[in-house]
Amino acid sequence: MSITDAVSDALEARLLGASAIETGINTLDTVLSLQYRLHYHTLGNGLANDVARVLKSECRRLQVALDGSIAIAGDPEAYSIVEKTLLNCLAVIAYHQGDSESLPLLKQATKLKIGKSKSYAEFWKLLDLENLYYQGLINKDPKDLYISQLLRYINEIPLISHGLLHSYLTLIARKLKTISLNQLCNDMKSQAPFVCYLYLLSTSKPSKDDDTFFLSLATKIVNNAKFPLASQSNDSNLEQLHVCLHHYFEIEGLEFATEWNDLIISSLKRTFQSKIVARSTMSLNGFNNTDDTIRECILSFNNYLKYSDKELELTSDTHDIYNDPIAIIDALTIILQRTTERDNITNIFDFEHVTELLQINLKKLYSKYHLGLVEPAIAQKYLSNSTRLVLPVTISCILIKAWRTLYNIRSASLDYLIANELPSYLCNSISLAMTNNNGNENPYLRDLQFQYAYCLAQQRQIEACIEYLENAILEAVPTFYKAWHLLALCRSIQEDKEISYKIICSVMNAMDQEFASIQFKNISQENKWQYIHIKITEIHLINEIFGTDEALESLPELFTSYHKLFGDSPKDEIKGPLSRSPEYLLQSIWLLAAQLYMNNAEHFEDAKGAIKEAKAVSNDFTNVNISITNGHLLFKLGKFTESISHFEDALHCDDLNVDAIIGFAAFVFPNDTTTSASEQQLIDYCKLQNSEEVNEKNKFAGDDYELFCGNDVNKSAAFARLKLLIDCSLNKSIDAYYSPEIWWYLSLIHEKYGNNEISDTLLNCIQNKETCPLRSFKFCNY
Numbered sequence: 093m094s095i096t097d098a099v100s101d102a103l104e105a106r107l108l109g110a111s112a113i114e115t116g117i118n119t120l121d122t123v124l125s126l127q128y129r130l131h132y133h134t135l136g137n138g139l140a141n142d143v144a145r146v147l148k149s150e151c152r153r154l155q156v157a158l159d160g161s162i163a164i165a166g167d168p169e170a171y172s173i174v175e176k177t178l179l180n181c182l183a184v185i186a187y188h189q190g191d192s193e194s195l196p197l198l199k200q201a202t203k204l205k206i207g208k209s210k211s212y213a214e215f216w217k218l219l220d221l222e223n224l225y226y227q228g229l230i231n232k233d234p235k236d237l238y239i240s241q242l243l244r245y246i247n248e249i250p251l252i253s254h255g256l257l258h259s260y261l262t263l264i265a266r267k268l269k270t271i272s273l274n275q276l277c278n279d280m281k282s283q284a285p286f287v288c289y290l291y292l293l294s295t296s297k298p299s300k301d302d303d304t305f306f307l308s309l310a311t312k313i314v315n316n317a318k319f320p321l322a323s324q325s326n327d328s329n330l331e332q333l334h335v336c337l338h339h340y341f342e343i344e345g346l347e348f349a350t351e352w353n354d355l356i357i358s359s360l361k362r363t364f365q366s367k368i369v370a371r372s373t374m375s376l377n378g379f380n381n382t383d384d385t386i387r388e389c390i391l392s393f394n395n396y397l398k399y400s401d402k403e404l405e406l407t408s409d410t411h412d413i414y415n416d417p418i419a420i421i422d423a424l425t426i427i428l429q430r431t432t433e434r435d436n437i438t439n440i441f442d443f444e445h446v447t448e449l450l451q452i453n454l455k456k457l458y459s460k461y462h463l464g465l466v467e468p469a470i471a472q473k474y475l476s477n478s479t480r481l482v483l484p485v486t487i488s489c490i491l492i493k494a495w496r497t498l499y500n501i502r503s504a505s506l507d508y509l510i511a512n513e514l515p516s517y518l519c520n521s522i523s524l525a526m527t528n529n530n531g532n533e534n535p536y537l538r539d540l541q542f543q544y545a546y547c548l549a550q551q552r553q554i555e556a557c558i559e560y561l562e563n564a565i566l567e568a569v570p571t572f573y574k575a576w577h578l579l580a581l582c583r584s585i586q587e588d589k590e591i592s593y594k595i596i597c598s599v600m601n602a603m604d605q606e607f608a609s610i611q612f613k614n615i616s617q618e619n620k621w622q623y624i625h626i627k628i629t630e631i632h633l634i635n636e637i638f639g640t641d642e643a644l645e646s647l648p649e650l651f652t653s654y655h656k657l658f659g660d661s662p663k664d665e666i667k668g669p670l671s672r673s674p675e676y677l678l679q680s681i682w683l684l685a686a687q688l689y690m691n692n693a694e695h696f697e698d699a700k701g702a703i704k705e706a707k708a709v710s711n712d713f714t715n716v717n718i719s720i721t722n723g724h725l726l727f728k729l730g731k732f733t734e735s736i737s738h739f740e741d742a743l744h745c746d747d748l749n750v751d752a753i754i755g756f757a758a759f760v761f762p763n764d765t766t767t768s769a770s771e772q773q774l775i776d777y778c779k780l781q782n783s784e785e786v787n788e789k790n791k792f793a794g795d796d797y798e799l800f801c802g803n804d805v806n807k808s809a810a811f812a813r814l815k816l817l818i819d820c821s822l823n824k825s826i827d828a829y830y831s832p833e834i835w836w837y838l839s840l841i842h843e844k845y846g847n848n849e850i851s852d853t854l855l856n857c858i859q860n861k862e863t864c865p866l867r868s869f870k871f872c873n874y
Contacts, residue, residue: 670713
């Protein structure tokens with residue numbers, strides 16, 4: 093690699109916002125390192141005085157060394173970059189220290205002129221923008237300075253990967269305080285796409301008038317463009333327009349004129365294989381969730397990726413990373429957020445393949461720029477090994493969304509959980525979200541931290557989860573209720589349930605006080621949902637500590653709380669999955685009542701009534717938990733034919749449902765009098781069933797069971813079906829893999845057929861029982 097190539101790679105890393113890759117040129121490496129350290133603070137949480145003093149001292153030492161040299165051997169233009177970067181650093185430090193030396197240093201840096209090398213042109217733009225921005229801060233009227241001078245330094249929208257350029261453009265744009273796109277174009281005496289992009293950076297939401305004016309400008313640009321000849325490139329102004337449109341179409345909450353679709357079609361007719369036009373087309377269609385537009389979005393994405401691959405093949409010797417890698421990651425993330433496996437198109441779009449592409453490109457990016465990837469091997473110990481990755485806001489947001497998207501897609505995958513991939517995705521997101529933006533906490537941070545703790549809980553890393561919840565989350569946000577709920581569920585694993593119960597009671601009191609201070613309509617759906625489930629957890633704890641009668645006495649209060657929060661007609665209260673609907677929540681309450689009633693044979697009729705009430709809540713969807721609860725009740729009543737049909741109904745809907753498999757297994761192994769002494773000891777140790785349940789099974793496990801099974805062939809078929817259900821669930825289901833009951837019934841199958849795996853199976857059963865919460869962790873994860 094030549095010196096110029098090494099310098100170019102280092103400057104590219106700095107434009108991204110990463111620490112510079114070493115070039116072997118000592119003065120350049122030193123100044124770029126100083127610049128990175130300075131930006132770490134100025135574009136992060138702020139520059140403290142003691143840090144400023146240290147950086148200033150190091151800059152002065154480098155300045156003395158630089159004064160003694162004439163040029164950099166092999167690359168004279170690199171000397172100018174070192175000199176201007178150093179002057180900018182000194183000026184920025186002086187500004188933050190309130191030193192009047194700042195402006196003379198900035199003006200001195202302005203006199204340095206760019207060389208002829210195109211490889212360094214974008215970095216020079218960064219230095220000019222930084223210089224202009226700080227001159228504006230010192231100037232009494234920054235708006236006039238920016239409007240009159242900005243286009244001298246930059247007139248094209250930078251690559252998305254050049255995050256530092258976007259950071260300074262955003263800072264400058266926010267100082268313009270322009271009321272309309274038309275006004276900004278008049279002020280800057282330009283209608284170029286770059287000015288339109290600058291306006292988008294300056295406003296939170298463009299108006300309909302802005303949309304109309306922008307459409308008129310865009311139409312002129314498209315009409316002036318012509319399809320390129322074989323020796324020509326696509327019209328640069330048209331492509332710059334579509335760079336701007338890509339960002340414009342992704343602004344949430346905007347309603348776009350229908351004429352934009354016609355403009356896109358006209359643009360396609362005037363360009364040849366333009367990845368930029370394909371990307372803006374993808375954005376326009378991707379944020380309009382109808383079947384037709386999603387398909388158009390997929391086709392545009394496919395073209396964008398195909399053209400990008402072709403460009404990579406033509407321009408890169410190594411074919412290892414794209415020219416604009418962040419743009420590729422952004423496009424992959426957007427398409428994955430807008431689609432599912434149901435949107436697959438043969439030979440065009442494969443959801444799983446695109447997901448894998450996203451992970452591959454993320455890892456290539458981190459490797460290329462040495463960004464500090466949190467590998468799966470250390471993800472479980474992130475609290476002790478936690479790092480903060482400071483990058484420009486635009487870059488951080490894209491990377492956070494990318495890692496979150498990977499997690500969301502694979503969060504139900506047992507393989508990725510066991511391999512520590514899921515916590516790794518979250519750790520990489522958290523390291524980016526740790527930095528405040530202008531004093532504001534990243535909006536994704538707390539949810540990412542909760543999901544990480546939730547991952548640890550799912551992996552049964554209970555102590556690590558508790559430590560992370562207490563030190564990283566609850567200490568910072570004491571009113572993060574679902575984190576408290578998760579903590580209580582983790583504590584419920586302990587034999588003494590008092591700690592868990594105290595946590596739940598404290599959280600309920602805090603939520604009651606908060607709800608009393610605001611109107612019910614202002615309570616978030618998440619807090620409403622969380623409140624009811626915390627109440628359900630409280631009743632489970634009461635049942636465990638004080639007994640079923642006390643738990644049943646708490647049910648009326650639970651129903652009252654539900655109707656207060658969701659009203660008597662809860663339909664359509666919550667949008668999203670059916671499991672988050674108020675109807676489903678009410679069914680869960682009735683099924684809780686049924687389960688409590690089933691603890692006592694005298695209340696079996698009440699259990700029937702509760703199940704009937706759960707059914708009556710809604711006919712709009714099927715809740716398999718109703719069938720499962722009914723199956724357990726019928727099993728207790730000795731009605732095996734009816735019981736097994738309910739479990740089969742549930743398994744038909746979801747063959748990985750742990751409760752349904754356990755219900756089916758109880759039918760296959762109904763009589764505990766056949767268990768060996770070692771098996772019985774394990775039952776007693778694990779306490780998987782209480783004595784009352786065993787007596788109930790023994791009471792009904794005689795003639796009716798034999799009558800239903802009929803013969804040994806039917807029994808063998810039942811064993812085989814159970815083995816298949818258990819094996820499939822242990823390979824695919826997180827709930828099953830960590831279920832002591834599933835492992836216990838597998839051990840019975842091994843025992844019956846004399847398999848050698850029984851000892852490992854029993855060990856898994858014991859380990860999972862020792863880390864089994866009172867309720868599934870999923871009930872705190874809204």
